[in-house]
Amino acid sequence: MPKQDYSELNPLWGDRGPVIVGFLCNWCSYRAADLAGTSRFGYPATLRDIRIMCTGRFDPTFAIKALRDGADGILIMGCHPGQCHYQEGNYKAMRRVALLRRTLAQLGVHPDRIQLAWASAAEGTTFTQTVMRMTETIAKLGPLQWRDTVSDLAPRTPAPEAEEVSHG
Amino acid sequence: MAENGKPKLALYWAASCGGCEISVLAIHEKILDVAEAFDIVFWPCVMDFKVSDVEALEDGEIDVCLFNGAIRTDENAHMAHLLRRKSKVMVAYGSCAMEGCMPGLANFYDRERIMQFVYHDSPSTDNPDGVEPQTRTEVPEGELTLPGFWNTVRTLDQIVPVEYFIPGCPPEAKWTEAAINAIISGELPPPGSVIGMDVTVCDECPRERSEKKITRFYRPYEIIPDPDICLLDQGLFCAGIATRAGCGALCPQVNMGCRGCYGPNEGVVDGGARLISAIASVIDAKTPEEIDAVLDTLPDPAGYFYRFTLARSLMERTRLERQNGHKVARPLEEVPRLDPALKE
Ligand code: SF4
Ligand code: SF4
Ligand code: SF4
Numbered sequence: 001m002p003k004q005d006y007s008e009l010n011p012l013w014g015d016r017g018p019v020i021v022g023f024l025c026n027w028c029s030y031r032a033a034d035l036a037g038t039s040r041f042g043y044p045a046t047l048r049d050i051r052i053m054c055t056g057r058f059d060p061t062f063a064i065k066a067l068r069d070g071a072d073g074i075l076i077m078g079c080h081p082g083q084c085h086y087q088e089g090n091y092k093a094m095r096r097v098a099l100l101r102r103t104l105a106q107l108g109v110h111p112d113r114i115q116l117a118w119a120s121a122a123e124g125t126t127f128t129q130t131v132m133r134m135t136e137t138i139a140k141l142g143p144l145q146w147r148d149t150v151s152d153l154a155p156r157t158p159a160p161e162a163e164e165v166s167h168g
Numbered sequence: 169m170a171e172n173g174k175p176k177l178a179l180y181w182a183a184s185c186g187g188c189e190i191s192v193l194a195i196h197e198k199i200l201d202v203a204e205a206f207d208i209v210f211w212p213c214v215m216d217f218k219v220s221d222v223e224a225l226e227d228g229e230i231d232v233c234l235f236n237g238a239i240r241t242d243e244n245a246h247m248a249h250l251l252r253r254k255s256k257v258m259v260a261y262g263s264c265a266m267e268g269c270m271p272g273l274a275n276f277y278d279r280e281r282i283m284q285f286v287y288h289d290s291p292s293t294d295n296p297d298g299v300e301p302q303t304r305t306e307v308p309e310g311e312l313t314l315p316g317f318w319n320t321v322r323t324l325d326q327i328v329p330v331e332y333f334i335p336g337c338p339p340e341a342k343w344t345e346a347a348i349n350a351i352i353s354g355e356l357p358p359p360g361s362v363i364g365m366d367v368t369v370c371d372e373c374p375r376e377r378s379e380k381k382i383t384r385f386y387r388p389y390e391i392i393p394d395p396d397i398c399l400l401d402q403g404l405f406c407a408g409i410a411t412r413a414g415c416g417a418l419c420p421q422v423n424m425g426c427r428g429c430y431g432p433n434e435g436v437v438d439g440g441a442r443l444i445s446a447i448a449s450v451i452d453a454k455t456p457e458e459i460d461a462v463l464d465t466l467p468d469p470a471g472y473f474y475r476f477t478l479a480r481s482l483m484e485r486t487r488l489e490r491q492n493g494h495k496v497a498r499p500l501e502e503v504p505r506l507d508p509a510l511k512e
Binding site for chain 1: 276320437438440441442444445447448449451453454456459460463468469470471473481482483484485486487488489
């Protein structure tokens with residue numbers, strides 16, 4: 001795929017593009033991603049995928065930490081409802097992600113930055129289309145840059161001890 | 169140590185409500201042991217000391233400083249730095265110093281919006297001239313100064329290194345006592361430790377639990393809970409499942425769900441994230457529509473989950489953006505309003 005110029009969708013991107021951290025379940029979505037790879041389906045190079053055994057293992061801490069540390073979006077993908085390798089994991093993920101989106105919305109993170117989708121091991125194109133759709137959504141929202149926008153150690157803090165400050 | 173051989177103790181309050189000061193006295197007659205064992209060199213809430221008294225001390229001369237309150241002004245930070253320099257052991261005492269607690273909820277807003285509400289918009293404000301506090305004001309007698317007010321409330325250990333943490337809003341007397349005894353005997357845990365328990369409030373709670381399946385949440389005024397059954401089982405929000413034990417499950421024992429004042433239990437990175445996991449797990453719904461219907465009965469989830477820990481959380485606050493050179497909170501990428509009472 002040709003290199004995408006995301007600044008057309010939102011000038012704040014400059015010459016960089018969205019970073020989406022993906023949590024893909026071992027049994028369905030990660031295999032869908034593998035299939036997309038072996039089938040040479042093209043999709044934007046925005047996803048950094050991490051394999052987890054089941055979406056039920058998805059801990060909201062993962063998403064919050066990734067967003068804080070520079071991710072612009074989080075994509076959680078698992079088996080279709082009713083087809084979870086561990087029966088209930090994806091239902092659990094559905095509830096967690098719904099609550100996570102509401103909570104982060106109150107902190108100023110657009111809910112569309114956190115998305116949950118399904119793809120079975122045979123659905124390579126579902127996987128690539130999901131990544132494309134999400135990339136476009138995030139590209140329009142612009143960079144999140146959580147650290148940069150939040151770090152705010154009051155500038156008038158007495159200077160001499162400034163190097164003691166550990167959190168930014 | 170002082171000439172009399174007693175270790176030197178300082179107590180200070182930064183952005184605090186005073187409750188932590190009272191809680192030190194809740195150790196009752198043991199306070200006499202404290203007075204016996206320590207040479208109290210600074211305790212502005214209770215005795216007449218001046219900051220210059222602290223400045224006159226050698227660096228590291230204070231053996232232990234119990235510091236309560238969060239850091240939200242230049243003065244708070246100045247005192248944190250000063251006391252840190254003068255103290256061998258710095259203790260973040262209480263939820264405000266440890267996690268931001270109630271003052272930390274200001275991190276849902278920013279300086280401008282807080283000033284606007286407090287000095288102009290709040291229904292009880294009578295301020296026809298629209299006066300706002302200034303860090304410098306010229307008066308005939310000279311210049312008056314006030315400490316600067318921060319956009320973001322910080323915890324003590326975000327500003328200076330801290331050796332020990334005593335959780336709770338305020339800490340229960342037995343932990344204050346345990347900490348003081350440990351200090352007196354010199355049998356201190358490794359630096360960085362929380363003085364308290366590792367497990368959750370549920371482990372101390374006498375209520376009967378079953379497998380939780382919640383189809384809606386209730387606000388406390390909406391139902392009269394059964395006194396023996398777990399409150400969460402009855403649909404009342406209870407943070408006990410992800411809150412550090414140590415208080416003896418005070419709130420659930422009086423029919424009120426735990427609010428989470430002891431902060432997350434040991435090993436949890438982000439208290440809010442832990443609560444999201446825990447609360448989502450007890451909801452009995454399987455389709456997005458059903459899930460949304462249940463979650464609609466839990467208004468203000470961020471307020472519930474980060475009530476005591478926002479300042480210390482991974483996100484630390486709402487999103488900030490630079491506007492005209494100032495950093496202002498931009499909570500909204502077009503998302504639900506936090507508080508309709510706050511005019512923008
Ligand atoms: S921790 Fe609670 S009791 Fe202590 S100062 Fe803060 S609000 Fe007050
Ligand atoms: S009432 Fe709260 S603290 Fe007690 S068992 Fe239930 S969830 Fe845990
Ligand atoms: S039950 Fe929860 S809110 Fe109440 S005192 Fe204990 S930890 Fe704090």
